[in-house]
Amino acid sequence: MATLNVTCTTTASGLTSDVISSVVAKSANITTGGIQRVSITAEEASKAVLLDASTFPTYATTKSTYVYIKNAGPLEIRLSFLNVTANDQNAEVSLASGDWMLFPWRSAIDITVYQFGGSGTGIVEYGVFN
Amino acid sequence: MANVNHTLTLTSSDLTTDPISLTILNTIAGATKGGMSRIPLATTAIAGATVLATAAQWPTAGAKCWFYNPATFNGSAATDIITVSFDETADHVVLKGGDWAIIPWMGNVNSVPKNIEAFGSSGAMTIEFGIFQ
Numbered sequence: 001m002a003t004l005n006v007t008c009t010t011t012a013s014g015l016t017s018d019v020i021s022s023v024v025a026k027s028a029n030i031t032t033g034g035i036q037r038v039s040i041t042a043e044e045a046s047k048a049v050l051l052d053a054s055t056f057p058t059y060a061t062t063k064s065t066y067v068y069i070k071n072a073g074p075l076e077i078r079l080s081f082l083n084v085t086a087n088d089q090n091a092e093v094s095l096a097s098g099d100w101m102l103f104p105w106r107s108a109i110d111i112t113v114y115q116f117g118g119s120g121t122g123i124v125e126y127g128v129f130n
Numbered sequence: 131m132a133n134v135n136h137t138l139t140l141t142s143s144d145l146t147t148d149p150i151s152l153t154i155l156n157t158i159a160g161a162t163k164g165g166m167s168r169i170p171l172a173t174t175a176i177a178g179a180t181v182l183a184t185a186a187q188w189p190t191a192g193a194k195c196w197f198y199n200p201a202t203f204n205g206s207a208a209t210d211i212i213t214v215s216f217d218e219t220a221d222h223v224v225l226k227g228g229d230w231a232i233i234p235w236m237g238n239v240n241s242v243p244k245n246i247e248a249f250g251s252s253g254a255m256t257i258e259f260g261i262f263q
Contacts, residue, residue: 002145006138008230010196010260014132016165022260024198024230034146061208064226068140070154093234094191100154102138103223103231127140 004030004129006066006102028064033129037072040113040122047112050079050126056107057130065107065130070100073115073122080112081105134158134262136194136232158194164262166196171250171257176215179247182259185237195235195246196260203227211251217244225257235261 005027012020042048056065071077078092081103094116095101105111105128115122140152172180183195201210203226210227216235223231237243248257 002142004145005141006230007140008196008232009137009139010135010166012132012134012161012164012262015134015161015163015262020134020166020260022166026228026230030142030145032145033142035140035150035152059224061211061226062205064229068138068152094236095234096192099156099234100138101231101233102140103233104225104229106221106224129142129145 001029001031004028004033004066028066028129030129033127035068035125035127037123037125040115040124041120042114043119044114044116047080047114049110050113050124051111051128053107053110056128059106059108063130064104065128066102067105067111068100068102068127069095070125071095071097071122072125073097075118075120075122076116077113077122077124078116131160131162134161134164134194158192158262161262164260166258166260168200168256168258171212171248171255173249174251174253175249176219176221176247179215179249182246182248182257183237183261184245185243187237188261188263189236189238189243191236193235193261193263195233196230197223197225197233198230198258199225199227200258201227201255209252212248212255212257213251214246214248216246218247
């Protein structure tokens with residue numbers, strides 16, 4: 001058993017009359033995970049599977065699976081992560097170059113990825129922790 | 131206009147032989163709208179779920195959503211869970227007590243407007259929600 005600490009700090013000055021300064025930390029017991037980078041050349045017509053749901057533990061109310069994804073390449077990438085199997089842009093999110101996201105994943109449906117609006121080689125950094 | 135900074139710090143000293151220590155900053159430069167608030171959830175099902183953000187207000191790419199479930203984690207009792215839907219229909223992201231998420235969003239992906247909605251697994255739950263663009 002290991003411990004994963006994930007903290008999000010949000011700050012904004014000048015957006016609202018009250019300066020925003022928020023820190024939220026989560027500490028979770030985990031047994032598997034790590035961070036790695038992969039290169040992708042996939043485009044919309046041939047999306048690549050970034051995370052194969054069948055290789056991760058089934059969703060349970062007792063434990064979350066945390067997914068971190070960063071777009072480390074030059075082009076926008078789009079990801080399907082909303083537990084939707086259809087080829088549907090409404091079920092995708094967009095990560096601009098350098099942007100990241102973190103969320104608890106239900107690990108029911110694969111997460112696919114492709115480069116949007118261009119071709120070439122992109123880089124995706126990701127981590128899955130359970 | 132303002133800069134909104136989200137910093138992720140992810141650490142684990144005992145998961146792998148090489149300790150994990152990651153810090154990443156993301157800045158929304160020139161943000162003009164947004165904020166954070168706690169919102170009571172009206173239902174325990176997607177029908178009648180509470181709207182957190184409307185597609186009409188946030189139609190274009192570049193918005194960043196922050197979700198936090200301030201409830202105390204209670205495991206198998208499962209009365210601490212908040213479910214978020216990005217299409218007003220399906221269960222997409224599940225936040226157990228103490229969980230948080232940051233997810234980019236645009237309300238009109240593929241020109242189909244969809245609100246963000248949420249509901250709790252038990253009555254009288256509250257979500258902390260932020261959105262910035």
